[in-house]
Amino acid sequence: MNREHILFISDLHLEPRRPNITAAVQEFLATKGQECEKLFLLGDIFELWLGDDDSSELSLAIAAALRKLASNGVQIFMMRGNRDFLIGDVYANQCGAELLGDTYQLETSLGSIQLLHGDTLCTDDHDYQEFRTLTRETNWQTEFLNQPLEARRAFAARARAKSKEATAEKSDLIMDVNNDAVLKIFKDSGSELIIHGHTHRPAKHSNILGPGTGTRVVLGDWDRKGWYAEIKNKNLTLSSFLI
């Protein structure tokens, strides 16, 4: 009997001013989350993350909910998104989760699946990719995390304002994945399945890039609806529910 049961969520964008989303996530973890054997959080769990030392009521509540699953035997894996790219091992440990790198190849009964947040696929957004390259440098991160929280908060607010301004001017196409970047993932990984989030355009795209390219599942962001992908009974499904 195949008991494989894996859940994937991303783009929860948790923040104190949306307590209904936090409640929905807690409910999801306590019910659906409790049934699976592996849970993958594919980035942008939090709307903002200034460092693992910036613990808040929200971050502690989520850590507690995840730790509870972990102690019940669910394996939890966490990936950083573009909003919470500063999540570190300290917080992952608090959650009872394993922190993954930018990509992860998951072996399943459906074959190997390439997992990623999705921002690296948006290669047409040159400004963002430049920002990303800079802020993923170890030196930059060390320097940033050594600043007092207030200074970090101010930097994040400035970066957010700038990004909002820039996003308003960017076309829909620039904000979506680049087909060549997607093809490269299929090719380099040899996987026939990709699961990612980030673009907030939930869908299951099958073979649109030609033969042999497989299926790309895009997780949705949690807002009016919650989204998750699930592997169960050797099926990969994308589902949503009203919040």
Ligand SMILES: [Mn+2]
């Ligand atoms: Mn994102």
